[in-house]
Structure formats: C-alpha cells, structure tokens
Amino acid sequence: MLEKVRNPNIDTSKKVIYIRGLRKAFDENVILKGVDLDLYKGENLVVLGRSGTGKSVLIKIISGLLSADTGEVNVLGQDVCCITRKELDALRLKIGFSFQNSALYDSMTVKENLEFPLVRHSKHMTEQERDKLIDTVLDAVGLRQSINQMPAELSGGQRKRIGIARTLILRPEIMLYDEPTAGLDPITCIEINNLINEVQERFNTSSIIITHDLTCARAVGDRVAMLLDGEFKREGTFDEVFDTNDKRVQAFYNYNFID
Numbered sequence: 001m002l003e004k005v006r007n008p009n010i011d012t013s014k015k016v017i018y019i020r021g022l023r024k025a026f027d028e029n030v031i032l033k034g035v036d037l038d039l040y041k042g043e044n045l046v047v048l049g050r051s052g053t054g055k056s057v058l059i060k061i062i063s064g065l066l067s068a069d070t071g072e073v074n075v076l077g078q079d080v081c082c083i084t085r086k087e088l089d090a091l092r093l094k095i096g097f098s099f100q101n102s103a104l105y106d107s108m109t110v111k112e113n114l115e116f117p118l119v120r121h122s123k124h125m126t127e128q129e130r131d132k133l134i135d136t137v138l139d140a141v142g143l144r145q146s147i148n149q150m151p152a153e154l155s156g157g158q159r160k161r162i163g164i165a166r167t168l169i170l171r172p173e174i175m176l177y178d179e180p181t182a183g184l185d186p187i188t189c190i191e192i193n194n195l196i197n198e199v200q201e202r203f204n205t206s207s208i209i210i211t212h213d214l215t216c217a218r219a220v221g222d223r224v225a226m227l228l229d230g231e232f233k234r235e236g237t238f239d240e241v242f243d244t245n246d247k248r249v250q251a252f253y254n255y256n257f258i259d
C-alpha cells in the first residue's frame, strides 16, 4: 500500500474547520457524543468509521445541512450554528461536495453539467470565461476529450472525475469527499486517490475524505481520524491510528484486508 507523502504546504497555524464538543442525537439515538476536530489549511483529513457511526451526519453539520444539538462548529471563520441563511449560502459556495454517486445530470452533456453551477452561481461570467474554467477543470481531471459526451457514455471512474470537476468549478476552499472510491475497481481507485492528491496540490484545497477503503486512507490522508462511539478516539498518521491494542480498531483494519 502506498503511503501519502505529507503535503509540505499544510499551514498548521490556520484552521479552516474547528469543532469542539459537537453533540448530535436523533431522538434518543445519540450519534455524535462530543466530537472535537480540526482541519488545517491545505490538509487532507481522512475520516474512518464503521457504518452508522455518524460520518455523513458530521459533514452535513459542517455544511449546515443539519444543525448540531450543542458544541461549536466553525467553518472558514464562521460559526455555522449562528449565521444567517444568506451567510450560510455564501459559505456553502466555498465548500465542494463530491458525492458517492457523482450526482451528474444524465440528460446533460459533460459540458452542460459543468456549466450548470456556473450559470447558477456566477451569473456575471461571460461565455468565454465559463469555457476557460470548464477547460481548466476538465484538464485537472484529465478528461478534456469527454467534453461533449453524455454521462451514460462514461465509465464509473470517469463519472467520478467529472463529478469532482463539477465540484471544483466553483473553486471551493474546502472539499468534502464522501466515499470517493466506492464501487470502483482497484486500478481506478488508485487513479482517484492520485486525483484527490493532485486537486489538493493544484487548487490548494483543504479536504475531508470519508472512506472505508484503507488503501485510499493511506494514499490520500495527511492525517487520519477514526470515529468510535460518537467521538474521535484515534487520530494521527495512518500507522499511528492502527498501532493500537484496541480490538475495535484492529477489527476494522483486519476486516478491510480479509474482505
């Protein structure tokens, strides 16, 4: 398994996400029991955890789609609990989501899919400026030749790349990747891992990557954090996280390699 070379451009004096004491329950089902988390500028942070541990709930709270019960959730200097709707909309434009299913519009070409967020959010842009940006992001994901294709004509890995390109087009400061390698073959997984690292370098993004895929975690994570029982109980480099006698962490590691 290839290990990530820590990005030398991480700025540990700048926290783009700062979470303290985050608690979230749905009725009596307590999901997050006091989460503390920092994401530094330029960092790729991998969040690991078994199904149902609250990884998606966490990123929904970070992006203001769900609200916390208690605790502080500060994103790019703003407390998401206490900002206005308008401020939240503006903040969300600085956060890019890469969804598991790529979320492309099947009836639109690749170009139209990429134009869509620009037409919606960057109304002042000329067609020429839009075309230039589309070229830039397609180039970044290595799919310039697919500009006029329909999503149905693309492989799963290519769809994933276009999904990432569509997220990048609004030049987000933070990227949130939800299971970026799910359902892809091992070679395509490696390509997506490389792309996540290239995006980090080229666009200077700070990212949270949610995954069950330990090869991905090792390849893209400057730091890894594991959710257990509603808290981040293990945090550090990939090897530090798994260098433990905690049976639950060992089981997670072994299951990944047996399965």
Ligand SMILES: Nc1ncnc2c1ncn2[C@@H]1O[C@H](COP(=O)(O)OP(=O)(O)OP(=O)(O)O)[C@@H](O)[C@H]1O
Pocket: 026, 031, 049, 050, 051, 052, 053, 054, 055, 056, 057, 058
């Ligand atoms: N809107 C909601 N209302 C009620 N319960 C919810 C809601 N959203 C999530 N949950 C519950 O919160 C728990 C955590 O869900 P979440 O989707 O965050 O898990 P996850 O760690 O992302 O899992 P997976 O790895 O399978 O995607 C689950 O028990 C889920 O049923």
